[in-house]
Amino acid sequence: MYALASVTRNPAVRLVLALLREPERVAELDLADWDAAVRVARAARVLAVIGARLRRHGVIDRVPEPVRIHFDAEENLARFQRQMVLFELHELSHVLGPLAVRVVALKGAAYVLQRLPAAEGRLLSDVDIMVPRADIERAETSLRSAGWVPDEIHPYDEGYYRKWAHEVPPLKAPGHAFEVDLHHTILPLTSRLRPDPGALFEQAQLMAGTGFWVLRPEDQVLHACLHLFHDSDCSEKLRELVDLEGLLDAFNAVPDFWPTLVERAASHGVERPLWYGMRYVSKILGAAGPTPEIFRMRGARPNTVVRSLMDWFVPDALLPHGPDALPALRTRMRRRVLLLRSHWLRMPPWLLAWHSANKSARRLSELWEERRTPSAEGP
Amino acid sequence: MPVSALQQSLRGAGLGLDFGLVRARLRSDVPGLAQKLQLLYAHFPVEPADGFFDITASLQWPAGTRRFVRPQVEFAVDGQLPFDPFPSDTDLPLLEWGLNWCISGRCHHVLLLHAGVVERAGRAILLPALPGSGKSTLTAALANRGWRFLADEFGALRLEDGVLLPVVRPSGLKNESIDVIRRFAPTAVLGPSFPKTHKGTVAHLAPDAPSVSARRQPAGPLAVVFPKFTPGAEVQLSEMPRGKAFAKLAANSFNYDVLGAKSFDALGRLISTTESYRLSYSNLDDAVAVLAKLHTNLLAHADSDNGLHTHAL
Amino acid sequence: MTSPATGHRGFPLLCVLAPEDCRRFAFEDGTVVFNPASWQSHLLNPSATRIFNALFSGPCSRDDLARLFDEHDAAEIAGTVDEMESLGLVGRIEPSA
Numbered sequence: 001m002y003a004l005a006s007v008t009r010n011p012a013v014r015l016v017l018a019l020l021r022e023p024e025r026v027a028e029l030d031l032a033d034w035d036a037a038v039r040v041a042r043a044a045r046v047l048a049v050i051g052a053r054l055r056r057h058g059v060i061d062r063v064p065e066p067v068r069i070h071f072d073a074e075e076n077l078a079r080f081q082r083q084m085v086l087f088e089l090h091e092l093s094h095v096l097g098p099l100a101v102r103v104v105a106l107k108g109a110a111y112v113l114q115r116l117p118a119a120e121g122r123l124l125s126d127v128d129i130m131v132p133r134a135d136i137e138r139a140e141t142s143l144r145s146a147g148w149v150p151d152e153i154h155p156y157d158e159g160y161y162r163k164w165a166h167e168v169p170p171l172k173a174p175g176h177a178f179e180v181d182l183h184h185t186i187l188p189l190t191s192r193l194r195p196d197p198g199a200l201f202e203q204a205q206l207m208a209g210t211g212f213w214v215l216r217p218e219d220q221v222l223h224a225c226l227h228l229f230h231d232s233d234c235s236e237k238l239r240e241l242v243d244l245e246g247l248l249d250a251f252n253a254v255p256d257f258w259p260t261l262v263e264r265a266a267s268h269g270v271e272r273p274l275w276y277g278m279r280y281v282s283k284i285l286g287a288a289g290p291t292p293e294i295f296r297m298r299g300a301r302p303n304t305v306v307r308s309l310m311d312w313f314v315p316d317a318l319l320p321h322g323p324d325a326l327p328a329l330r331t332r333m334r335r336r337v338l339l340l341r342s343h344w345l346r347m348p349p350w351l352l353a354w355h356s357a358n359k360s361a362r363r364l365s366e367l368w369e370e371r372r373t374p375s376a377e378g379p
Numbered sequence: 380m381p382v383s384a385l386q387q388s389l390r391g392a393g394l395g396l397d398f399g400l401v402r403a404r405l406r407s408d409v410p411g412l413a414q415k416l417q418l419l420y421a422h423f424p425v426e427p428a429d430g431f432f433d434i435t436a437s438l439q440w441p442a443g444t445r446r447f448v449r450p451q452v453e454f455a456v457d458g459q460l461p462f463d464p465f466p467s468d469t470d471l472p473l474l475e476w477g478l479n480w481c482i483s484g485r486c487h488h489v490l491l492l493h494a495g496v497v498e499r500a501g502r503a504i505l506l507p508a509l510p511g512s513g514k515s516t517l518t519a520a521l522a523n524r525g526w527r528f529l530a531d532e533f534g535a536l537r538l539e540d541g542v543l544l545p546v547v548r549p550s551g552l553k554n555e556s557i558d559v560i561r562r563f564a565p566t567a568v569l570g571p572s573f574p575k576t577h578k579g580t581v582a583h584l585a586p587d588a589p590s591v592s593a594r595r596q597p598a599g600p601l602a603v604v605f606p607k608f609t610p611g612a613e614v615q616l617s618e619m620p621r622g623k624a625f626a627k628l629a630a631n632s633f634n635y636d637v638l639g640a641k642s643f644d645a646l647g648r649l650i651s652t653t654e655s656y657r658l659s660y661s662n663l664d665d666a667v668a669v670l671a672k673l674h675t676n677l678l679a680h681a682d683s684d685n686g687l688h689t690h691a692l
Numbered sequence: 693m694t695s696p697a698t699g700h701r702g703f704p705l706l707c708v709l710a711p712e713d714c715r716r717f718a719f720e721d722g723t724v725v726f727n728p729a730s731w732q733s734h735l736l737n738p739s740a741t742r743i744f745n746a747l748f749s750g751p752c753s754r755d756d757l758a759r760l761f762d763e764h765d766a767a768e769i770a771g772t773v774d775e776m777e778s779l780g781l782v783g784r785i786e787p788s789a
Contacts, residue, residue: 031431039435042485043457066402066431073487080637080731087730177636322458323435620721626735636731640715643726643733647717 007284007315012036012323019050020242021286023057034067039323045123045239048074052121078121084177085112088127091173092180093211095146096131099138103212104130104204106183106223110214111243113207118246123239126170126179129212132201133184140168140182148173148180186223193230195222195268217251218261222270225277230270235335237318244281248289258291271300280314380425386413388428393435395426399545399594400489400535401482404428405474406437409452415471419549419570422588434481438474456481469573472581475549479532482546483633489544490642491633492534496543497526499674502601502681503543505534505653507631513608513660516556519584520663521670523564528590529598538638538645541652542597547590549583557582563663601677603628603655604670614665616673617657624655706773706782707751708744716744729780739765740772747782 008014015037018025029037041047051071054060063071089109096103104110106128111119131139148171170179185197204213215223224244228237251257265274275297278290295301302310317335380388388394389412393404405416436456441464451464454477461480465473483491495506495518504521508514515531522528531550534543549570552560557572557580568585603624604616625646629635635642654677660666708714715726723741726733736744743757754773761769776782 032429035431035435038431039457043459064431066433069488070433070485073485076487076638076641080639083639083731090729320458324437324458621719622722622724622735625717625719625724626733629733635733639731640726640728643715643724647715647724650719651717 008319010319010321012040013319013321016041016044016046016050016238016320017284020046020053023050023053024059026054026059027062031064031067034064036323038067038070040320042070042074043322044236044320046242047071048078048121048123049239049242050121051075052078052117056117056120075121078123081124081177082112082119082122085109085124085127088176088178088180089113089210089212091176092127092129092143095142095148096139097211099135099142101131101135101139102201102204103139104201105207105212105214106130106186107227107243110220111246113210113212114214114250116246116250118243118250122243124178126181128181128183130183130186130200133197136168136182136184140171143171143180143182146173151179187226187230193226193268193270193273195226195270199267216264217247217254217257218264221247221251221261221277222265222268222274225273226270228280229273229276235317236320238284238320241281241284241318244277245285245287248281248287252289258293262293262297265297265300271297272302275300275302276310276314280318283311284315284319380417382413382417385417388425389413389416392428395428395432396420396423397426397594398482399529399547400486400533401433401546402426402431403434403436403478403481404432406435406439407474408440409438409467409470412438412470412474415570418568419471419583419585421568421585422591433485434478436474436477436481438470438477466575469576471570471583472551472573472576475551475583478548482533486535487634487637488538490536490538490635490638490645492536492628492635493532493631493633494534494628495531495550496529496534496545496598497521498529498543498598499526499671500678501598502674502678503529503598504670504674505543505600505603505649507534507603507605507628508532509605509607509627509631511608512606513556514606515550515552516559516608517606517660517663517666519550519552519556519560519567520563520667522587522590523560523567524667524671527593527598528586531584533633536600536645536649537597538641541645541648542599544597545590545594547586547594549585552582552584554579559663560584600649600653601674601681602653603650604673605655605657606666607657607659608661609659610661612659612661614660614662614669615658616669619655619657621650621655625650706747706754706757706777707785708747708782711748714748725781727780732779734779734781736776739768740776743769743772743776744781751785 008017015029015033019029019037019041038047041050047070051060051074054063054071060068060071085108089105092103105113108119108122108124109127109129111122150169150171168182170181172179186195186200187193200215200219201213203216203219205216206213214220221244224240224247228240228244232240261274262271265271275295278294281287282290301307385394389405389407393406394416396403396405407413434456436454438452438454441451441453450467452467452470452473453460453464454462454473456477462473462477492505493508495508495514496503497506497518498504506512506514506518518528518531528547529543529545531548533546535546536542537544552569557569560567561569567587570583570585572580572582574580603619605619605624605627628646628650629642632642635646638645656673658666658669660669713728715728717724718741722738723736723744724733725736725744739761742760746752746757746760754770757773758766758769773782777784
């Protein structure tokens with residue numbers, strides 16, 4: 001079917017992409033198809049998203065009963081997580097409100113606050129918020145005094161987090177479902193790209209009645225692209241690509257959205273990640289939004305060699321595999337290349353070498369430690 | 380099914396098993412597993428491996444080495460490895476435990492209470508699994524005295540109507556319980572003992588044939604009985620205040636939090652329409668007798684329907 | 693006679709948060725309530741149940757609540773109300789002018 005053959009040959013993955021792209025074709029799947037599709041979609045964290053799309057298109061009742069309960073179960077899970085985000089934000093607002101600091105919600109938390117359709121069926125793992133760098137210490141101190149505590153991490157990582165990365169180590173209030181990631185910008189300080197945090201805060205929009213701000217729509221899209229194509233190795237990131245598609249869908253109707261997107265990308269210096277974002281969201285998910293102007297941005301388009309390599313590596317790295325097989329050797333190698341790329345983009349060479357050496361030493365010491373006992377009920 | 384055929388399924392398209400609440404497809408290349416499964420799942424009809432399954436999991440050798448020097452096995456589900464590998468001489472516990480983990484992590488269409496469930500005359504008793512309760516032992520004992528066995532681990536409460544859905548799987552018995560049940564029910568089928576798990580010695584009790592056949596039949600709850608194994612104690616049944624019963628059940632649930640208001644309503648209805656008790660015991664025969672009597676008394680007073688209709692909130 | 697909403701001397705009033713969303717089951721040893729914000733459930737002992745039921749009917753001041761109980765329970769009542777507030781079961785509203 002259509003251009004999917006060019007992004008993956010895995011039949012289960014093609015089914016998942018088909019369900020995402022054309023939910024109304026749900027009746028074409030037989031039970032064996034569903035078996036493979038549900039497994040891959042669950043592992044890729046998009047099962048609930050597919051469920052939400054099926055519901056929105058009014059075709060959920062065409063799903064066979066044994067499969068339908070999986071969508072019901074995932075929907076319950078997604079609702080729970082959405083409520084936990086709202087609750088966490090509510091509690092955070094009590095602590096951070098008195099500080100009179102502009103707190104910007106990012107990613108999943110922002111989608112929930114904005115009630116975007118993209119937030120439906122989205123599974124989260126933490127709550128991301130951003131405060132100006134000058135206020136981050138105050139914010140962290142207030143949170144800690146109010147009972148949020150850092151998850152146990154190795155002292156080296158904590159140092160790295162604070163000094164070079166763009167976030168404080170994750171904090172969690174006891175009894176709360178989610179961790180809070182407190183940032184002061186959207187990329188690590190050491191990155192080769194330096195989006196302007198001041199401009200991000202200045203143009204942020206207040207979500208009335210919540211005490212939180214969100215990035216302006218164009219900046220949210222840029223953040224999603226950066227997160228995918230600058231800050232990560234693209235590995236198993238279908239969910240994030242779906243987020244990006246959701247954002248484009250939601251903001252398409254915002255006046256002058258596309259020209260402003262190009263303008264903002266230029267002013268932050270992040271045209272290349274935007275270019276990749278638009279390219280792969282249309283290639284893999286068939287998103288109709290990106291206009292030709294996007295692809296003609298000056299300085300954005302990579303040279304032919306790089307473009308071919310990325311076209312070759314990215315779908316393979318980004319898309320899920322399975323339902324059974326662990327990724328093939330060639331996929332692991334491609335992901336390694338993309339991982340190196342993201343580290344390269346994230347850290348200068350000397351810091352990269354230091355960071356790698358430490359991680360290896362630590363892994364060796366972990367091998368000697370006692371085997372971790374499982375957390376669920378034993379036999 | 381003969382062991383050789385089982386082994387072929389495991390190494391090929393998979394062995395299909397229907398536990399009631401969920402259907403699982405198992406694959407494995409670990410030698411010796413087929414025999415163990417044949418023993419524990421003797422009464423389960425073999426399902427064709429094609430079609431839709433709720434869980435597809437495999438017990439396998441890790442990629443790479445570790446087959447000869449201190450060999451290990453790992454549990455994989457949908458291309459992911461949720462746990463560290465186990466030594467290969469504890470393969471079956473890992474598989475059973477892994478399957479329970481899958482059930483507890485994805486069945487959010489029902490409220491999963493952590494309890495054993497047995498039934499007689501169409502009405503069930505729920506036995507919540509607090510630490511030190513001896514829940515598995517007591518559930519196994521009841522199952523071997525004429526009660527239908529619905530579950531050892533999961534009290535699966537259907538949200539729409541409050542009935543309990545069977546999750547018929549081998550029961551995990553630990554340490555002394557293994558011998559206790561062997562003596563109590565000499566004809567019960569017990570799998571091999573695994574002495575070196577992190578929970579001590581573990582063996583699995585195979586579900587009996589009638590319970591397996593009835594795995595798709597729900598049961599209306601009649602009572603909640605919190606067992607407490609108390610060495611040397613005389614058997615004693617006392618009423619438990621229902622607020623406390625609610626709180627204890629909610630705290631001993633796999634997904635109470637996830638379901639929010641739905642689980643609140645379902646649990647409230649369960650507690651409102653049943654009686655809750657505490658049972659301390661040391662002698663299994665006494666405990667079984669007391670529960671039989673309780674069940675008979677409650678049934679005589681229960682609604683004439685078999686407890687399967689909803690009560691408006 | 694002061695209407696319940698104005699309370700005593702204009703102190704903030706206590707009320708049940710989102711009474712229309714409030715789910716509860718009354719049992720012999722207390723009431724279980726569902727907190728729609730945190731999705732947590734709480735078992736209220738008999739005194740807490742009385743406080744909760746009073747607030748469920750309409751906002752009350754702390755003094756109003758204290759009148760429901762004997763004098764020597766005053767500290768316990770205050771503690772219970774504080775705890776209920778921290779759990780998000782009850783909140784404060786400003787009395788209308």
